[in-house]
Amino acid sequence: MRIPSTLVEVLLVFALFCSSPWTVWSSNTLCQQTNEEVRPHSVSITEFGAVGDGVTLNTKAFQNAIFYLNSFADKGGAKLFVPAGRWLTGSFDLISHLTLWLDKDAVILGSTNPEDWPVVDPLPSYGRGRELPGGRHKSLIYGHNLTDVIITGNNGTIDGQGSIWWNRFMNRTLDYTRPHLVELMNSTGVLISNLTFLNSPFWTIHPVYCSQVTVQNVRILAPHDSPNTDGIDPDSSDNVCIEDCYISTGDDLIAIKSGWDEYGIAYGRPSTNIIIHRLVGKTQTSGIAIGSEMSGGVSEVHAEDIQFYDSYNGIRIKTSPGRGGYVRNIYVSNVSLANVDIAIWFTGSYGEHPDDAYDPNALPVIEKVTIKDVVGENIKTAGLIEGIEGDNFVNICLSNIILNVTSNYPWNCSYVKGYSDLVQPEACEPLKERIFPDHCSDCYYLTNQIQSSNSQNRAGQTSGDIRG
Numbered sequence: 001m002r003i004p005s006t007l008v009e010v011l012l013v014f015a016l017f018c019s020s021p022w023t024v025w026s027s028n029t030l031c032q033q034t035n036e037e038v039r040p041h042s043v044s045i046t047e048f049g050a051v052g053d054g055v056t057l058n059t060k061a062f063q064n065a066i067f068y069l070n071s072f073a074d075k076g077g078a079k080l081f082v083p084a085g086r087w088l089t090g091s092f093d094l095i096s097h098l099t100l101w102l103d104k105d106a107v108i109l110g111s112t113n114p115e116d117w118p119v120v121d122p123l124p125s126y127g128r129g130r131e132l133p134g135g136r137h138k139s140l141i142y143g144h145n146l147t148d149v150i151i152t153g154n155n156g157t158i159d160g161q162g163s164i165w166w167n168r169f170m171n172r173t174l175d176y177t178r179p180h181l182v183e184l185m186n187s188t189g190v191l192i193s194n195l196t197f198l199n200s201p202f203w204t205i206h207p208v209y210c211s212q213v214t215v216q217n218v219r220i221l222a223p224h225d226s227p228n229t230d231g232i233d234p235d236s237s238d239n240v241c242i243e244d245c246y247i248s249t250g251d252d253l254i255a256i257k258s259g260w261d262e263y264g265i266a267y268g269r270p271s272t273n274i275i276i277h278r279l280v281g282k283t284q285t286s287g288i289a290i291g292s293e294m295s296g297g298v299s300e301v302h303a304e305d306i307q308f309y310d311s312y313n314g315i316r317i318k319t320s321p322g323r324g325g326y327v328r329n330i331y332v333s334n335v336s337l338a339n340v341d342i343a344i345w346f347t348g349s350y351g352e353h354p355d356d357a358y359d360p361n362a363l364p365v366i367e368k369v370t371i372k373d374v375v376g377e378n379i380k381t382a383g384l385i386e387g388i389e390g391d392n393f394v395n396i397c398l399s400n401i402i403l404n405v406t407s408n409y410p411w412n413c414s415y416v417k418g419y420s421d422l423v424q425p426e427a428c429e430p431l432k433e434r435i436f437p438d439h440c441s442d443c444y445y446l447t448n449q450i451q452s453s454n455s456q457n458r459a460g461q462t463s464g465d466i467r468g
C-alpha cells in the first residue's frame with residue numbers, strides 16, 4: 001500500500017481498518033528489543049568476596065560490586081555475573097547501564113532476617129504502605145531513577161524465601177508493609193528475562209513510575225496459599241511488554257495498577273500502553289487484573305494468547321467509589337480457560353482505602369472494555385459484572401465467548417451497559433445490545449497510541465540512544 005498523503009486518505013485507511021469493531025492492531029513492535037546487550041565490562045560477584053554457600057550473608061559483596069561497576073556506567077555499562085551457587089543477601093540497589101546476570105544454577109536468596117530489608121518511604125501515589133501505615137520494607141533487588149537496566153541470565157533463580165513474611169503477615173507481627181522481590185522505581189529501559197522468581201514476600205515484580213519495561217520468558221512461582229504474592233504489577237508505568245511468561249502464585253498473576261484513592265489521584269500518573277501476550281498460569285485469585293488501585297488511570301491495555309487453568313478467575317477489574325481515575329480502552333482476546341470458577345469478574349465495590357480522607361464522590365470511569373475469542377471448559381460462572389450505582393460501567397463489549405458453564409445462573413450483571421455477539425451462554429440483559437462498528441474499541445485512537453509508543457520504545461531501547 002502506498003503511503004496516504006492527505007488527511008482524507010488517512011481517515012479512509014483508518015475507516016477500512018476499523019470497519020469491524022474488533023480490529024486487531026499489531027502489538028508486536030513494543031516487545032521487540034530483546035537481544036542481550038553486550039556490556040564491555042564484566043565482574044563476578046566472587047571477586048568481591050561473596051560466598052555461595054546459602055549461609056554467608058553477601059549484601060556487602062553485592063553493594064561493593066555494584067559500587068565498583070558504577071565507574072563503567074558512562075563507558076557502555078557493565079555486567080555483574082552471578083555463578084552457580086546459593087548467594088544469600090539482603091536488599092541491594094541496582095545502577096543504570098547494568099546487567100545483573102545469573103548463570104545456570106545460580107540462586108540469589110533473600111535473607112530471612114527482615115532487618116536486611118531496610119524500611120523506605122511509602123510511594124507518593126499510595127500515601128502509606130499498602131498493608132500497614134507508614135513506610136515499607138525495600139525490595140530485595142531495587143532500583144530508583146535508572147536507565148538501561150537488565151536482569152537476566154541462563155535460567156538462574158531469585159528466591160525471596162517469603163514464608164517468614166507470609167507467616168508474620170498472617171500472625172499480624174509485621175511493623176511495616178512487606179517488600180517486593182524486585183522493584184524498579186522511576187526508571188526507563190528495563191528488561192527482565194530468562195529467570196525464575198520464587199517465593200516473593202509480597203508482589204513479585206513491581207515496576208512503578210517506569211517507562212519501557214519488558215518482562216520476557218520468566219517463570220514466577222509461589223505457593224497458592226501465600227498471601228499477596230502477585231506475579232507482575234505494572235504500576236503507574238507505560239510502554240510495558242510482558243510476554244512468554246508462566247506464573248503460578250498466591251494472588252493475581254498480573255495486576256495493572258496506578259495508585260490509591262486521593263494519593264493516586266493527586267500523583268496522577270497512569271498506566272498505559274501495556275501489552276501482555278503468551279501468558280500461561282494458575283491462581284486462587286485472578287489471571288489478569290486491573291486495580292484495585294487504579295486512581296491514576298489505566299488505559300490502552302492489550303492482552304492476547306492467554307491460558308489460565310485451575311484458577312478462581314480469569315479477567316478482573318476491581319475498583320470502588322473513592323478511587324477516581326479510569327479504566328478504558330482495554331482489549332483482551334484469544335483466552336482459553338479450564339477449571340475456572342468465574343471467567344469474567346468486574347467489581348465496583350472493592351473497598352480498601354488508605355485512610356478516611358478519601359472522597360467517596362470520586363467515582364471511577366470504566367469504559368470501552370472489549371473481551372473476545374474466549375473458550376472455557378468447566379467454568380462455574382461466566383460473568384459477575386458489578387458496576388457502581390449512578391456510575392455505570394459502559395461500552396463493555398463481549399464477542400465470541402463460548403463457555404462450558406456448570407452454574408444455571410451464568411451471568412450476574414448490575415450497573416453496566418454494553419454489547420455482545422456470539423456469547424454462550426447468552427450474556428445478561430444489560431450487555432445484550434447488538435454490536436455496531438465503533439461501539440467497541442476506539443480503534444483510531446488505539447492504533448495511534450500504539451504506533452507512537454512503538455517509535456518511542458525503539459528509540460529508548462537501542463543502547464546507542466540510551467547512552468548517547
Ligand SMILES: *[C@@H]1O[C@H](CO)[C@@H](O)[C@H](O)[C@H]1NC(C)=O
Nearest residue numbers: 034035036037152153193194
Ligand atoms: C533469553 O533467552 C532467549 C532464548 O534462549 C535468547 O534468545 C535471548 O537472547 C535471551 N535474552 C537475554 C537478555 O539474554
Ligand SMILES: *[C@@H]1O[C@H](CO)[C@@H](O)[C@H](O)[C@H]1NC(C)=O
Nearest residue numbers: 093142143144145146185186
Ligand atoms: C530520584 O530523583 C529525584 C529527583 O531528582 C531525587 O529527589 C531523588 O533523591 C532520587 N532518588 C534516588 C534514590 O536517586
Ligand SMILES: *[C@@H]1O[C@H](CO)[C@@H](O)[C@H](O)[C@H]1NC(C)=O
Nearest residue numbers: 104154155156194195196219
Ligand atoms: C530453563 O528452565 C526451563 C524450566 O525448567 C526449561 O524448560 C528450559 O529448557 C530451560 N532453558 C534453558 C536455556 O536451559
Ligand SMILES: *[C@@H]1O[C@H](CO)[C@@H](O)[C@H](O)[C@H]1NC(C)=O
Nearest residue numbers: 163164165167168171172173
Ligand atoms: C509469627 O510468625 C513468625 C514467623 O514464622 C514467628 O517467628 C513468630 O514467632 C510468630 N509470632 C507469633 C506471635 O505467633
Ligand SMILES: *[C@@H]1O[C@H](CO)[C@@H](O)[C@H](O)[C@H]1NC(C)=O
Nearest residue numbers: 124144145146185186187209
Ligand atoms: C523521577 O525522575 C525525575 C527526573 O528524571 C524527577 O524529576 C522525579 O522527581 C523523580 N521522581 C521520583 C518519584 O523519584
Ligand SMILES: *[C@@H]1O[C@H](CO)[C@@H](O)[C@H](O)[C@H]1NC(C)=O
Nearest residue numbers: 278304305306307334335336
Ligand atoms: C491463541 O493463543 C494460543 C496460545 O494460548 C495460540 O497457540 C494460538 O495460536 C492463538 N490463536 C490465534 C488465532 O492467534
Ligand SMILES: *[C@@H]1O[C@H](CO)[C@@H](O)[C@H](O)[C@H]1NC(C)=O
Nearest residue numbers: 376377378402403404405406
Ligand atoms: C461441557 O461439559 C460437559 C460436562 O463435563 C460435557 O459433557 C460436554 O461435552 C461439554 N461441552 C462442550 C461443548 O465442551
Ligand SMILES: *[C@@H]1O[C@H](CO)[C@@H](O)[C@H](O)[C@H]1NC(C)=O
Nearest residue numbers: 384385386409411412413414
Ligand atoms: C449477583 O451479584 C450480587 C453482587 O453483585 C450478589 O449480591 C447476588 O447475590 C448475585 N446473585 C446471584 C443470583 O448470584
